[in-house]
Amino acid sequence: MRWFARRLVFYVFALWVALTINFLLPRMMPGSPIDGILQHLTPAQLAANPGIVKTYEALVGGGNNSIWQDYITYLSRIVHLDFGVSTSHYPAPVSQVIGQTLPYSIFLVGVAFFLSFLIGTGIGMFAAWRRGGAVDNILVPTFMALSAFPAFFTALLGLYFLGLKAGWFPIQHAYDNGLSPGFNWEFLSSAFRHAQLPILVILAAYTGGWMLNMRTVMINTIGEDYVTMAHAKGLSDRRVMTWYAGRNAILPPLNGFAALFASAVGGLVFIEYIFSYPGAGLTLQQAVLGNDYALAQALLVVLSVCVIVANLLMDVLNLILDPRLRTG
Amino acid sequence: MTILVEQPSGSRRKTGLLELRGLAVEYGFGPRPARAVDGVDLALQEGEVLGLAGESGCGKTTIANAVLQILRPPARIAAGSILFEGEDILGKSTDDLRRYRWRNVSMVLQSAMNALNPVMRVGDQFVDAMRAHEKINRKRALARAGELLELVGIDHRRVSSYPHQLSGGMRQRVVIAMALSLEPELIILDEPTTALDVVVQREILQQVEALKRDFGFAVLFITHDLSLLLEFADRIAIMYAGEIVETAPAARLAENPQHPYTQGLLRSFPPLSGPLTPLTGIPGSPPDLRDPPTGCRFHPRCPHCLPEQADLYRRQTTERPTLRVIEQGHEVACHLVAEGAE
Numbered sequence: 001m002r003w004f005a006r007r008l009v010f011y012v013f014a015l016w017v018a019l020t021i022n023f024l025l026p027r028m029m030p031g032s033p034i035d036g037i038l039q040h041l042t043p044a045q046l047a048a049n050p051g052i053v054k055t056y057e058a059l060v061g062g063g064n065n066s067i068w069q070d071y072i073t074y075l076s077r078i079v080h081l082d083f084g085v086s087t088s089h090y091p092a093p094v095s096q097v098i099g100q101t102l103p104y105s106i107f108l109v110g111v112a113f114f115l116s117f118l119i120g121t122g123i124g125m126f127a128a129w130r131r132g133g134a135v136d137n138i139l140v141p142t143f144m145a146l147s148a149f150p151a152f153f154t155a156l157l158g159l160y161f162l163g164l165k166a167g168w169f170p171i172q173h174a175y176d177n178g179l180s181p182g183f184n185w186e187f188l189s190s191a192f193r194h195a196q197l198p199i200l201v202i203l204a205a206y207t208g209g210w211m212l213n214m215r216t217v218m219i220n221t222i223g224e225d226y227v228t229m230a231h232a233k234g235l236s237d238r239r240v241m242t243w244y245a246g247r248n249a250i251l252p253p254l255n256g257f258a259a260l261f262a263s264a265v266g267g268l269v270f271i272e273y274i275f276s277y278p279g280a281g282l283t284l285q286q287a288v289l290g291n292d293y294a295l296a297q298a299l300l301v302v303l304s305v306c307v308i309v310a311n312l313l314m315d316v317l318n319l320i321l322d323p324r325l326r327t328g
Numbered sequence: 329m330t331i332l333v334e335q336p337s338g339s340r341r342k343t344g345l346l347e348l349r350g351l352a353v354e355y356g357f358g359p360r361p362a363r364a365v366d367g368v369d370l371a372l373q374e375g376e377v378l379g380l381a382g383e384s385g386c387g388k389t390t391i392a393n394a395v396l397q398i399l400r401p402p403a404r405i406a407a408g409s410i411l412f413e414g415e416d417i418l419g420k421s422t423d424d425l426r427r428y429r430w431r432n433v434s435m436v437l438q439s440a441m442n443a444l445n446p447v448m449r450v451g452d453q454f455v456d457a458m459r460a461h462e463k464i465n466r467k468r469a470l471a472r473a474g475e476l477l478e479l480v481g482i483d484h485r486r487v488s489s490y491p492h493q494l495s496g497g498m499r500q501r502v503v504i505a506m507a508l509s510l511e512p513e514l515i516i517l518d519e520p521t522t523a524l525d526v527v528v529q530r531e532i533l534q535q536v537e538a539l540k541r542d543f544g545f546a547v548l549f550i551t552h553d554l555s556l557l558l559e560f561a562d563r564i565a566i567m568y569a570g571e572i573v574e575t576a577p578a579a580r581l582a583e584n585p586q587h588p589y590t591q592g593l594l595r596s597f598p599p600l601s602g603p604l605t606p607l608t609g610i611p612g613s614p615p616d617l618r619d620p621p622t623g624c625r626f627h628p629r630c631p632h633c634l635p636e637q638a639d640l641y642r643r644q645t646t647e648r649p650t651l652r653v654i655e656q657g658h659e660v661a662c663h664l665v666a667e668g669a670e
Binding site for chain 2 (some may be wrong): 229232
């Protein structure tokens with residue numbers, strides 16, 4: 001448990017660093033973000049939102065307050081999820097824009113990452129168990145080759161060949177035009193169909209990493225005495241592979257999750273852009289292009305929080321899977 | 329040593345519990361595989377403690393793994409047979425082999441400290457072994473695991489501990505208890521106490537001896553510590569470079585070693601009682617098994633292999649000595665020892 005407490009402290013610290021960098025970034029940029037924001041709003045719009053200028057000033061700087069005052073206000077705004085009004089989605093508040101786009105990204109990345117973890121570690125485990133077998137000789141090089149391409153390139157290939165040429169998947173958006181988001185079968189099935197190709201692309205891009213990682217660790221684990229002993233005990237091959245070798249081999253790849261996930265969030269922007277998938281990545285790209293500082297800043301905060309939360313979840317999983325951490 | 333072989337009813341021929349015949353195990357393929365075990369004949373009677381001693385890398389552990397059929401590629405059995413209760417286990421199907429392991433022969437691994445799965449509770453690792461071989465529900469299996477733990481002096485509540493919560497000596501005992509869980513006819517102890525301090529070592533061996541009296545299993549005790557075997561084993565086989573060079577009852581081996589290698593091993597530790605003699609050891613190091621010396625494999629290190637004695641020297645360097653009985657129960661493979669001497 002002490003281990004977990006240490007991790008928690010670390011995450012709080014990481015969050016604080018992310019928030020602070022996010023606070024400093026617009027202030028260190030050349031030009032005046034606040035002017036950029038305000039020029040997107042008409043005087044009438046400004047008049048309709050009293051106090052909006054103050055919010056923006058706290059978030060991106062440019063007012064007459066000291067930087068410390070701004071910092072305090074900035075932190076309290078974030079705690080209250082008050083990121084101001086999105087200039088590119090006027091009059092929607094930033095928090096609402098994020099609320100509409102983030103779920104798509106979480107769905108996309110969540111499902112794709114879970115699947116790539118499952119498939120990658122599964123293949124890696126089996127490939128190591130039957131070294132030089134069919135899985136090791138065919139699937140491993142295939143996924144290695146796929147993951148050697150940058151995600152956006154795989155996305156373009158998938159879009160062109162599987163979407164446009166073969167017509168197997170819809171090529172853009174998160175659901176059919178004409179449907180409105182809601183909790184009904186028509187929308188959900190449409191959303192699922194639209195997510196297939198992006199998920200496939202993420203799978204192609206990231207499964208190789210899990211697979212190689214798992215395979216390497218598994219090969220070492222197979223040499224461990226407890227695996228030999230499990231064989232000697234007369235356990236079935238499958239039992240030894242999963243519960244003795246695999247169960248132990250999976251721990252190090254799980255710890256490498258953080259780096260992989262952070263890079264996936266970066267890749268998300270490209271993938272959503274290529275598929276015009278209305279998630280947080282695409283919105284971030286649009287916000288940056290449209291000088292919507294408030295939205296871009298808020299998205300960066302949210303994405304940092306997502307990465308941190310994902311890591312936290314992995315730590316909990318680790319804690320469940322590795323008894324040595326529980327008493328440590 | 330008394331040989332009181334009680335034949336199992338199904339067996340047709342009179343054999344011991346375990347018999348290796350001309351066993352050869354190779355590592356690697358291609359033109360020069362390393363023969364870690366080369367033509368080993370070894371027999372073990374029921375209830376007997378057979379010690380197998382030799383330097384590191386002489387093939388002791390390979391024999392243990394071969395007997396349980398848990399050799400991993402690139403190791404493979406190149407020749408010979410392994411008879412358990414008269415039946416060659418090399419011809420067994422995967423399923424039969426699985427049933428044979430642990431039920432008939434169990435093993436305490438070289439580093440039993442690492443022999444327990446770190447992410448499973450100790451009890452569940454017993455349960456796994458039991459349920460792989462018989463229909464028993466988890467609760468009963470756990471209760472039996474607790475009883476087995478008590479046998480080796482560990483509180484039965486430890487079934488719910490994880491391995492990292494136990495000390496090294498406790499883990500070792502747990503593995504011994506686990507090896508007993510299906511009451512096998514043979515337990516292979518592969519350097520079971522090498523990682524432990526001398527006091528714990530002694531305790532554990534005494535415990536094994538007591539358990540042996542109660543359960544009546546046979547033991548194949550593999551170690552490089554010949555002094556341990558002199559106390560513990562009924563009979564000792566000395567291995568060098570993949571071959572058995574001498575076998576004899578423990579007491580006889582201590583008093584009257586015939587092979588120069590055995591003599592060297594015996595001189596490399598101080599006697600437990602009596603006056604101290606200078607320790608000499610054996611100069612040189614074991615040969616490369618991919619390209620073993622011609623003739624007697626020990627001849628490059630043998631103090632009695634001298635070019636001056638031309639005739640003997642020629643035989644030592646070109647002829648491979650075979651095991652010959654020099655007295656009831658005492659066999660030596662050495663050109664220096666004449667057949668039926670004494």
